[in-house]
Amino acid sequence: MPTTLITNGTVVNADAAIRADVLVRDGRIVALGTGTDWTADHVVDATGKLVMPGGIDAHTHLEYPVDGFSTHTADDFHSGTVAAACGGTTTVIDFVKKEPDRTLYDTYLRRRDTAAAKAVVDVGLHAIVPPRAAQPDVLDDLRRLVGEGATSWKFFMAYPGQMVDDDELLDGFELARDLDVLPMVHAENGHMVAREVRRLVDSGRTAESFHMRAHGHDSEAEAVHRAVVLADSIGTPLYVVHVSSAAAADEISQARAAGSRVYGETCPQYLVVAYEDYADLGERAAAYVCSPPIRERSNQDGLWRMLATGALSTVATDHAGFCLHQPEDLPPQKLRSPGYFPKVPNGVPGVEDRLMVLWQSGVVSGVIDPCRFVDLVAARPAKLFGLFPRKGVVAVGADADLVIWDPAADHVITAAGSHTRTDYNIYEGMRVTGRPVHVFSRGEHLVDPDGLRTDTPGRGAFLTRAAPRLH
Amino acid sequence: MPTTLITNGTVVNADAAIRADVLVRDGRIVALGTGTDWTADHVVDATGKLVMPGGIDAHTHLEYPVDGFSTHTADDFHSGTVAAACGGTTTVIDFVKKEPDRTLYDTYLRRRDTAAAKAVVDVGLHAIVPPRAAQPDVLDDLRRLVGEGATSWKFFMAYPGQMVDDDELLDGFELARDLDVLPMVHAENGHMVAREVRRLVDSGRTAESFHMRAHGHDSEAEAVHRAVVLADSIGTPLYVVHVSSAAAADEISQARAAGSRVYGETCPQYLVVAYEDYADLGERAAAYVCSPPIRERSNQDGLWRMLATGALSTVATDHAGFCLHQPEDLPPQKLRSPGYFPKVPNGVPGVEDRLMVLWQSGVVSGVIDPCRFVDLVAARPAKLFGLFPRKGVVAVGADADLVIWDPAADHVITAAGSHTRTDYNIYEGMRVTGRPVHVFSRGEHLVDPDGLRTDTPGRGAFLTRAAPRLH
Amino acid sequence: MPTTLITNGTVVNADAAIRADVLVRDGRIVALGTGTDWTADHVVDATGKLVMPGGIDAHTHLEYPVDGFSTHTADDFHSGTVAAACGGTTTVIDFVKKEPDRTLYDTYLRRRDTAAAKAVVDVGLHAIVPPRAAQPDVLDDLRRLVGEGATSWKFFMAYPGQMVDDDELLDGFELARDLDVLPMVHAENGHMVAREVRRLVDSGRTAESFHMRAHGHDSEAEAVHRAVVLADSIGTPLYVVHVSSAAAADEISQARAAGSRVYGETCPQYLVVAYEDYADLGERAAAYVCSPPIRERSNQDGLWRMLATGALSTVATDHAGFCLHQPEDLPPQKLRSPGYFPKVPNGVPGVEDRLMVLWQSGVVSGVIDPCRFVDLVAARPAKLFGLFPRKGVVAVGADADLVIWDPAADHVITAAGSHTRTDYNIYEGMRVTGRPVHVFSRGEHLVDPDGLRTDTPGRGAFLTRAAPRLH
Amino acid sequence: MPTTLITNGTVVNADAAIRADVLVRDGRIVALGTGTDWTADHVVDATGKLVMPGGIDAHTHLEYPVDGFSTHTADDFHSGTVAAACGGTTTVIDFVKKEPDRTLYDTYLRRRDTAAAKAVVDVGLHAIVPPRAAQPDVLDDLRRLVGEGATSWKFFMAYPGQMVDDDELLDGFELARDLDVLPMVHAENGHMVAREVRRLVDSGRTAESFHMRAHGHDSEAEAVHRAVVLADSIGTPLYVVHVSSAAAADEISQARAAGSRVYGETCPQYLVVAYEDYADLGERAAAYVCSPPIRERSNQDGLWRMLATGALSTVATDHAGFCLHQPEDLPPQKLRSPGYFPKVPNGVPGVEDRLMVLWQSGVVSGVIDPCRFVDLVAARPAKLFGLFPRKGVVAVGADADLVIWDPAADHVITAAGSHTRTDYNIYEGMRVTGRPVHVFSRGEHLVDPDGLRTDTPGRGAFLTRAAPRLH
Ligand SMILES: [Zn+2]
Ligand SMILES: [Zn+2]
Ligand SMILES: [Zn+2]
Ligand SMILES: [Zn+2]
Ligand SMILES: [Zn+2]
Ligand SMILES: [Zn+2]
Ligand SMILES: [Zn+2]
Ligand SMILES: [Zn+2]
DSSP states (O other), rough: OOEEEESSOOOOOOOOOEEOOOEEEEEEEEEESSSSOOOOOOOEETOOOOEOOEEEEEOOSSEETTTTTTTSSSHHHHHHHHHHHTTEEEEEEEOOOOOTTHHHHHHHHHHHHHHHHHHSSSSEEEOOOOOOOOOOHHHHHHHHHHHHTTTEEEEEETTTTTTTHHHHHHHHHHHHHHHHHHHHEEEEOOOHHHHHHHHHHHHTTOSGGGGGGGGHHHHHHHHHHHHHHHHHTTTTEEOOOOOOOOOHHHHHHHHHTTOOOOOEEEEEHHHOOOGGGGTTTTTGGGOOOOOOOEEEEGGGGHHHHHHHHHHEEEOOEEEEEEEOOOOOOOOOOOOGSSOOOGSSOOBBOTTTHHHHHHHIIIIIISSHHHHHHHIIIIHHHHTTOTTTTTSSSSTSBBBBEEEEEEEEEEEEOOOOTTOOSSOOOOTTTOEEEEEEEEEEEETTEEEEETEESSOTTSSSOOOOOOOOOOO | OEEEEEEEEEEEOSSSSEEEEEEEEEEEEEESSOOOOOOOOOEEETTTTTTEEEEEEEEEEEESSEETTTOOSOOOOOHHHHHHHHHHHEEEEEEEOOOOSSOOHHHHHHHHHHHHOOOEEEEEEEOOOOTTTTTTHHHHHHHHHHTTTEEEEEESSSSSBBBBOOHHHHHHHHHHHHEEEEEEEEOHHHHHHHHHHHHHHHTOOSSSSGGGGGHHHHHHHHHHHHHHHHHHHHHHEEEOOOOOOHHHHHHHHHHHHHHEEEEEEEHHHHHHOOOGTTTTTTGGGGGGOEEEEOGGHHHHHHHHHHHTTTTTTOOOOBBBBOSSSSOOOOOOOSSSSSTGGGGGGOHHHHTTTTTHHIIIIIITTTSSSSSHHHHHIIIIHHHTTTTTTTSOOOOOTTTEEEEEEEEEEEEESSSTTOOOSSSTTTTTTOEEEEEEEEEEEEEEEEEEEEEEEEEOOSSSSOOOOOOOOOO | OOOOOEOHHHHHHHOOOEEEEEETTEEEEEEESSSOOOSSSEEEEEEOOEEEEEEEEBBBBBSEEEEETTEOOOHHHHHHHHHHHTTTTEEEEEOOOTTSSSSSSHHHHHHHHHHHHHOSSEEEEEOOOOOTTOOOTTHHHHHHHHHHTOOEEESSSTTTTTOOOHHHHHHHHHHHHTTTTEEEEOOOOOOHHHHHHHHHHHOOOOOGGGGGGGGGGHHHHHHHHHHHHHHHTTOOEEEEEEOOHHHHHHHHHHHHHHHEEEEEEEOOHHHOOHHHHHTSSGGGGGGGSSSSSSOOOGGHHHHHHHHHHHHHEEOOOBBBOOSSSSSTSSOOTTSSTOOGGGGGGOOBBOOTTHHHHIIIIIIIIIIIIIIHHHHIIIIIHHHHOTTTTTTSSOOTTTOEEEEEEEEEEEEEOOOOOOSOOOOOOTTTOOOEEEEEEEEEETEEEEEETTSSSSSOTTOSBBBBOOOOOOO | OOOOOOOOSSEEEESOEEOOEEETTEEEEEEOOEEEEEEEEEEEOOOEEEEEOEEEOOOBOSSSSEETTTTTTTTTHHHHHHHHHHTTEEEEEEEEEOTTSSHHHHHHHHHHHHHHHHSSSSEEEEEOOOOTTOTTTHHHHHHHHHHHHEEEEEEESSSSTTTTOHHHHHHHHHHHHHHEEEEEOOOOOHHHHHHHHHHHHTTTTSSSGGGGGOOHHHHHHHHHHHHHHHHHHOOEEEEEEEEOOOOHHHHHHHHHTTTTOOEEEHHHHHHOOGGTTTTTSSGGGGOOOOOOOEEEEEEHHHHHHHHHSSEEEEEOOOOOOOSSSOOOSSSOTSSSSSTTTGSSSOOOTTTTTTTHHHHHIIIITTTSHHHHHHIIIIHHHHHHOOOOTTTSSOOOSSSSOOOEEEEEEEEEESSSSSSOOOOOOOOTTEEEEEEEEEETTEEEEEEEETSSSOOOOOOSSSSOOOOOOOO
């Protein structure tokens, strides 16, 4: 494998931004230096640019079955990871949901193989813990999955067929603690949400925009509070996926201030898109339907403040794209049930947009600095999900997953200019200053200013992840 | 200047611990690498050792006048920085207190010169903002001092002659905000403390151990709360020195959770020593008298939790050593007023012990990991006090202030084995596993396993510091 | 019915203590006056005494089935109300638990008739809402029960066979809100408790004193938090029975401070008895086993503070007496499973002791004053449970349920001197100053200094209660 | 003195509302009864009406010097108490501020005599504690004033010439605690306010409406927090006058939840008037200038919630009327410095409007009930200021200070229809349903449906008040 030298750039890590050349050999960073006389087969001049670790999107749903396996998301591991790469993300961590006729363990192995066969960047998988009723011996499978690199397990506190009760949470948390696994929760009080859906439907309020009404701030905040109490009682850390409500983020903030080891993830859609953006779109509001929902604009301030204070630890996408116009080769997508929100497939895309959107809304706007940006999108997810310092940092010994970021480059986000199969973009028309111009994955030059250089399915590796690092 | 290569060590930064060789040239780190064929004039094998940035003690008082200039601390800039170096600390930031017949600016310049002439490691100076009554035009001096590298200013919320009122805090905070300076507060409600001292004295309770009674948790917590409100009203960040009360730390924690940019410093004496250790020592309790006081053992848990949560950002020493046995060449020391606590010079030593004590009580005990250790003792103070990434990190381009730490080395802390002039040690007899075996300051090899290699006065540089970095 | 005049006493209500004569006719108070020339058939001189409303114990379990109807409490409505009367309590509100082969409605009517046939003082009944699985149409029954005076419904958040999930809570709370009924919760997280029981049993820790370990402060506090969120989401007030943990009381306190209409009840056993009192009693610790458990002594301070602040609104007993020595005519009592805590019938007696114990520990000790005492034991329960101002106040028009209290009378509490069928007393040997010397129920003179004057079964009335008054 | 009988009314106390006749003799209530055959010289039929204790306005400023004695309020003790009586208020508690050439004690006696000579209803006086600099021996005077009935002392935390520092607060609080006096604070951080005034003036923002900008929520909340810490450290209860900011009220709420005995007062102007009502009035905004200021409309919700939760204990007026049109016989009034807010005399009228405004906005609107209304305007101030149960309750033995309230009577509030000398009304045009139709002061019939029956100066008594009752 040829060596690569990136010269004259500013290396931006979570901790520090320094001027250094970066030398890459055999897919790894072997040296950083200044005033060097190093040579390499391939030299990239990064003058005026930032050299950052490749983005890690710890929350995606590629070729992912939803609604009781009645449909699935539009992107497969190929198109999804191509989109990721083009956006500067060199690792995605997706989910495994037990299939009806297969154990969790078997589903995991199959999905691992699918991912490994198609992915263009590296991929890991979180295991979703099914209700005990669906697989009574699931704890045995979970135990085995740690050996397969699934060192993070997600529990649903809501949704029929996925929701587990507190006893199952406690059992799972205990096993996670014993095996040094990071438990994750989708934190909404399922009883509260289901009841609100019923009330809305019963009263005829089924238009797409009513989706948000069913998912109250209180139901999210309550679930966060309870999950923290349960995790603390067991003595395990906890990761809360897709925090959407500032009230829920505040529960995390309070718990952290009191000593709980709880980590919150939020997503760009909650930070920069608002209910007001889709409330009046009629059935096309389906494009914005995800859970928890994209909330009132007044909610955004609190989330930004929590990002700034550190109460929120990561920014992922929950990328789960569906099309508005039904493609022939896909099962029913966003508009399969116009006017009836409970049947709209939940999810929005974003894996390609995440870095640019957060850079624009966070860094350019002055709320966070480039180091914190790297922390949120790469270093912290790497740490929490057992990939650090292999990934998430530009450091000697790390995988050469690198993004050369041009902070001066202008760009307009559009669906047409994106690589996801989703046919719309919730950031359509957003102007950003700052974008990835080169992307390397384990030393391989995937993207350059002219675009994608390679999209070989399967060049991405499946990641067997280690234990979480909490600090 | 000869080049130095440190091989086979584990480089520990706040962010990450990685295996890398470190190449030093002209006092700076010029490269980190793995599998290198680098050579150097001087090669140190760090197999099995940790290579960390040199410690930064952001709170010392060397040859420092106290009690209305009636006496001063035992260590001068030479003995104090020798002690620092021997303990793995390569930077100290001390204070300038306006002298009675001199402006703050003139005092600063004189003290800068004294430090530069004597110091063995690098030294910076915080400016202490005198009451307006003592120097009406002090804001002009402060403005000029930024140019001299005093990018942090300390305000006393207590103590006659030093205490400023809220209006002075607001004026100072505003100027600090405008000049990108970090304001610091000694946070105790001076009225509450003075009143308690009076009550104790009036009732004959003047023994040394009563000192603690005069400094209630409530007076410290109140002052923190108020300082945060004032800083928030101005829009400035805030640094709270020597947080001793868990209740005060909790105020910081709550404020941070709510979005305030407030940073707390604590000290080893508050973390591992307790009132119970000296309450019965009679007049020798003077050895432990400092302000805020070393508190009840039950208070320690809260401080450790706040360290773990991040509510406390740094660990410094407030090193202010006085002798128990009066040396001939020093003004009256600890026992100048036996049985009468108000006249005991306040302060305890620690600049040499800080790293070992925190490593033992924090890292060996499992509360924090080596990365967080580096954050507390080097990276975070470097960031907050305008020295990062010049110091506080083992990175390309940084000063080669390096500690090679042997995590397996046993050591017993004693006054006899220390380099401070103080003739006792509040950690006497403490066994630690983990200590510095080599210390470099800007590439110069100051300490090796045989001890101090050089103590040339003035080899330390005076540091003109930049603006704080808050993240 | 003869008229009664109580002269020269100090009338103590929750609001005020005033000097006034009290004139009673036809079972009701018809006048209060000073300097009167009123006459009556029966005149009681209350010089130096306090005239208070009769106590209302809003939480008792008389002839009450437990453990799946496998046994029941020792007192029936006769012995239990005799004990109540002797202790100055003229109203008890007990519970109805749906019997296996009977609807809740039918069980209620039967229990109402039993109570009416046996009681010596007035009795009301709270309805316990069974799990939906046990009676799918239970909401219909609840609706009907309001007409029968059951304006308060209790939900169990713990215990197999009784525990309801959040959806059932929401349904019940909504109906309660619509019908102006006060929902009550037994607030413990049933999943957490059941799991701890299992863990203790699995590890052989089955001795009686381990009972406490299974019921963590966190499980109680979590349940309170969640119940408040659910109640707030519906818009209903909420009553939390038997708050035992200061952490749970603090959740109530915080919620009230934020505007939630939540009311906490605690019991004398939590205020003055402690785990340390029975931890070493071996199987006789069974005498103290109740749920939530009697906790660590260090927990008491918080409860008292919450009583003082008003975060706790009432003091009831949860009177559920069982015998240590097995009587022939009763099913298995406290010692039916020595050494195995999960089978110990839960509950402690107290209906006769409540006023004296709280007076001694609260009023004599100076924490609360006599007005607050009346508020806690009579006025507030009367308001919350739809009996005010018919009961709970010495006022014109109110039932003449009166206690003449001698604040100077000494008394020692003993099982031997009590009227409950329980053969032990958890306050055994407690000396109190202050006791009831006369007790009137609707004008009838039940108790005088020589003791009980009448114990006719059925003289007590069944109370059809009105809607709660919340202020 | 003739006897009076009020028949067929509903007696409303803080605790309960009951049907009862009220018999009055010699200025006191001697009996309450139902179904009586009582007779009296004077019988008032209260069918359909409420019989409530006369209002107690614990915060007025009649003929009160302001701005360094440069002017004074428009109402004297005669016109002010006439207005009070017409509005249903039978007691006012005003303030004594030490005059420049007189001790506090002497000023108090003079002002007491003035009040006694002019007042139409009963009057008490709080003592304002001057800065130590103004009267070094002020604690001696305070000690003597307790004997004169001044059992409440007010401290200013703001305003030049009145502001005391924390040490003075602590001294005063300690003496108050020892003498069973209730300390009161005007809680604003004087340094913050003064600085904002300066900044506004310096930048030319001197229009009347800028007054509000100088008094931040944070300065009020900070002062409340600090006053509570100081009071808790001494062990004294605390009364916070005129809480205007919901953030400050929240500090009280949090402190109470944590066990502090702190009581908050708010005023109708903060509850129903808003900054938006006067921001655009130009110099006539002077009519609304008071301190703390009338704040943003968005602030009102929090205050109402705090009234509902009990965090706020009383509603007084801070009645301090000045005229818009300058009367000949008064010193310069509201418009003495058009366009320059720092010289506008602070204060708004309200003593006549308080009950009607709070009834309409609180009771008619459903936020509070009539019992809570009585608590806020009469019972609680009576308790806290040493007048209970002499006043503040319709009870046997109490002064016959009675209001017969017609809850069905409509009324429109106007300046023209008011009795204060102020020539405008901040509630002008407000329609209310509910007003006083009869008012009695110590049994004397002052007001009937035709209006004022007597206004004899000096018929009001000066009140020597007892110790506070806190519950
Ligand atoms: Zn989810
Ligand atoms: Zn998801
Ligand atoms: Zn200090
Ligand atoms: Zn210091
Ligand atoms: Zn229960
Ligand atoms: Zn019970
Ligand atoms: Zn005021
Ligand atoms: Zn005032």
